[in-house]
Amino acid sequence: MTHPLATEQLHVVTVSVNGVRRTATVPARRLLSDFLRHDLALTGTHVGCEHGVCGACTVLVDGAPMRSCLMFAVQAQAHEVTTVEGLGTIEAMGPVQQAFTECHGLQCGFCTPGFVTTITAYLEESPDPSADEAREAISGNLCRCTGYQNIVKSVLRAAELRRDRLAAGWERSNCAVVNEGGAGEPS
Amino acid sequence: MKPAPFVHHAPTSVAEAVEVLRSVGHDAKVLAGGQSLIPILSMRLASPGHLVDINAVAGLDTVQVSEDGVRVGALVRHAQLARDEAAYAALPLLRQALVHVAHPAIRNRGTAVGSIAHADAAGELPAVLTLTAGVVEAVGPAGVRDIPAGEFFVGPLETALADDELAVAVRFGRFPAGTRTGFAELARRSGDYALAGVAVAITLQDKAVRSATASFVSVTDVPDVLDLTTAVGPDPAAPDLDAVADAVRAHVTPDGDIHATADYRRMLVAELTRRLVTEVLSR
Numbered sequence: 001m002t003h004p005l006a007t008e009q010l011h012v013v014t015v016s017v018n019g020v021r022r023t024a025t026v027p028a029r030r031l032l033s034d035f036l037r038h039d040l041a042l043t044g045t046h047v048g049c050e051h052g053v054c055g056a057c058t059v060l061v062d063g064a065p066m067r068s069c070l071m072f073a074v075q076a077q078a079h080e081v082t083t084v085e086g087l088g089t090i091e092a093m094g095p096v097q098q099a100f101t102e103c104h105g106l107q108c109g110f111c112t113p114g115f116v117t118t119i120t121a122y123l124e125e126s127p128d129p130s131a132d133e134a135r136e137a138i139s140g141n142l143c144r145c146t147g148y149q150n151i152v153k154s155v156l157r158a159a160e161l162r163r164d165r166l167a168a169g170w171e172r173s174n175c176a177v178v179n180e181g182g183a184g185e186p187s
Numbered sequence: 188m189k190p191a192p193f194v195h196h197a198p199t200s201v202a203e204a205v206e207v208l209r210s211v212g213h214d215a216k217v218l219a220g221g222q223s224l225i226p227i228l229s230m231r232l233a234s235p236g237h238l239v240d241i242n243a244v245a246g247l248d249t250v251q252v253s254e255d256g257v258r259v260g261a262l263v264r265h266a267q268l269a270r271d272e273a274a275y276a277a278l279p280l281l282r283q284a285l286v287h288v289a290h291p292a293i294r295n296r297g298t299a300v301g302s303i304a305h306a307d308a309a310g311e312l313p314a315v316l317t318l319t320a321g322v323v324e325a326v327g328p329a330g331v332r333d334i335p336a337g338e339f340f341v342g343p344l345e346t347a348l349a350d351d352e353l354a355v356a357v358r359f360g361r362f363p364a365g366t367r368t369g370f371a372e373l374a375r376r377s378g379d380y381a382l383a384g385v386a387v388a389i390t391l392q393d394k395a396v397r398s399a400t401a402s403f404v405s406v407t408d409v410p411d412v413l414d415l416t417t418a419v420g421p422d423p424a425a426p427d428l429d430a431v432a433d434a435v436r437a438h439v440t441p442d443g444d445i446h447a448t449a450d451y452r453r454m455l456v457a458e459l460t461r462r463l464v465t466e467v468l469s470r
């Protein structure tokens with residue numbers, strides 16, 4: 001009998017990631033998280049539990065946070081995926097990234113990509129959260145070392161930075177551009 | 188771990204999906220939001236040879252409100268249903284329950300119909316479908332059939348759907364005018380599956396309690412309806428909370444696990460129901 005892996009069907013999968021169309025040939029069972037990390041070498045997206053609980057793998061799909069470990073890459077075709085790499089660079093950090101560095105919102109950084117994507121999308125809907133709302137917004141993400149106090153502070157600081165930047169006419173974060181149907185390049 | 192190899196089918200119509208299920212249904216799973224199925228595949232608790240991915244099927248993503256109920260298509264995500272203002276106006280219990288389903292990121296992808304098809308005793312929506320005397324609309328090779336909630340849930344994770352049937356929608360029922368509803372649960376962390384939960388509907392007429400019913404999460408094998416009308420009593424200002432708690436304790440059949448003992452869950456759900464009845468009547 002042939003081994004099932006020998007006959008496993010491969011799919012040419014093209015996904016728009018951070019505004020760039022990326023293609024790889026993968027089996028249907030390739031999780032979106034592994035597609036990003038292994039096939040596209042975008043290792044910013046982290047994988048903790050691989051069953052939806054920890055939130056480390058959270059990416060934005062058409063602007064909405066989703067677990068990349070609970071989607072197959074074949075399902076992401078025709079969708080716009082934003083990873084932490086798409087939310088800023090070391091030279092030009094997004095407001096959430098900036099807030100995490102200012103407020104000591106990370107220690108080892110393993111959980112951070114999932115927090116940054118989750119919070120970025122959250123602030124689009126709720127630009128001025130209270131501390132309690134911030135806590136609720138991050139309740140689906142686990143951090144095992146920093147502690148949540150500083151992460152809550154980071155959410156509030158990110159909201160502030162984001163409002164300041166918008167008021168000052170700064171570019172909006174990449175995901176905001178995607179939300180508005182743009183090409184994914186910051187305006 | 189990773190899922191075992193499978194053949195991915197991406198039908199674009201209900202007819203096509205049912206045709207695939209007819210030919211491979213015995214070795215297939217329907218893939219909706221994947222928020223319960225993909226963990227099961229990754230943990231290799233199941234390894235079907237085929238996945239029938241319905242995410243590209245047209246016409247399944249609408250919420251329709253009518254006199255009789257709220258019809259929710261198989262691709263309506265939890266988050267979409269929770270946001271729907273017409274559905275909230277017709278049946279506030281939907282949003283009251285949906286905010287307890289998992290975390291926002293899971294609600295963005297998971298479907299309401301999927302959580303009913305999954306039939307987890309710890310799921311909120313099976314209890315809501317049951318309390319509203321709702322119906323599952325199933326399509327199979329033999330055509331369409333309506334399955335009432337009372338017949339749909341056969342056991343934990345077990346439903347009356349056949350291998351080759353697709354649930355295309357569920358219809359939640361509506362309560363008569365004068366009905367107030369509420370939902371309460373306790374989970375260790377916000378968004379986790381509840382240790383115990385309860386949905387309540389109380390109908391008032393001429394300032395008297397005409398009907399009071401409840402259904403439960405995590406403390407019954409399959410969701411069912413407990414009639415609390417007699418226990419609550421006629422006076423909305425003075426419900427008999429001890430009678431309510433007794434009736435709940437006698438009705439539920441919780442199991443113990445690492446999260447909580449059976450006794451604790453029984454005590455907890457009785458207390459949750461007391462508080463919820465009080466809250467609903469004092470609005």
Ligand SMILES: Cc1cc2nc3c(=O)[nH]c(=O)nc-3n(C[C@H](O)[C@H](O)[C@H](O)COP(=O)(O)OP(=O)(O)OC[C@H]3O[C@@H](n4cnc5c(N)ncnc54)[C@H](O)[C@@H]3O)c2cc1C
Pocket residue numbers: 051052053216217218219220221222223224225226261287288289290293296297298299300301302303304305309310311312348352353354355378379380381
């Ligand atoms: C971390 C985490 C926490 C969660 N917490 C909760 C919670 O507190 N409460 C809760 O209720 N749920 C919770 N869930 C589960 C979530 O609600 C899922 O969305 C839901 O259980 C299944 O919906 P789905 O669309 O993702 O279905 P899938 O995962 O795609 O499918 C689930 C099952 O139903 C079948 N199925 C799905 N749709 C159909 C259909 N249309 N016709 C026939 N069969 C179908 C599938 O074949 C499969 O067997 C949680 C999930 C995670 C990962």
Ligand code: FES
Pocket residue numbers: 046047048049050051052053054055056057058067068069070
């Ligand atoms: S790795 Fe996806 S939620 Fe933990």
Ligand code: FES
Pocket residue numbers: 105106107108109110111112142143144145146
């Ligand atoms: S920073 Fe280490 S797990 Fe969160």
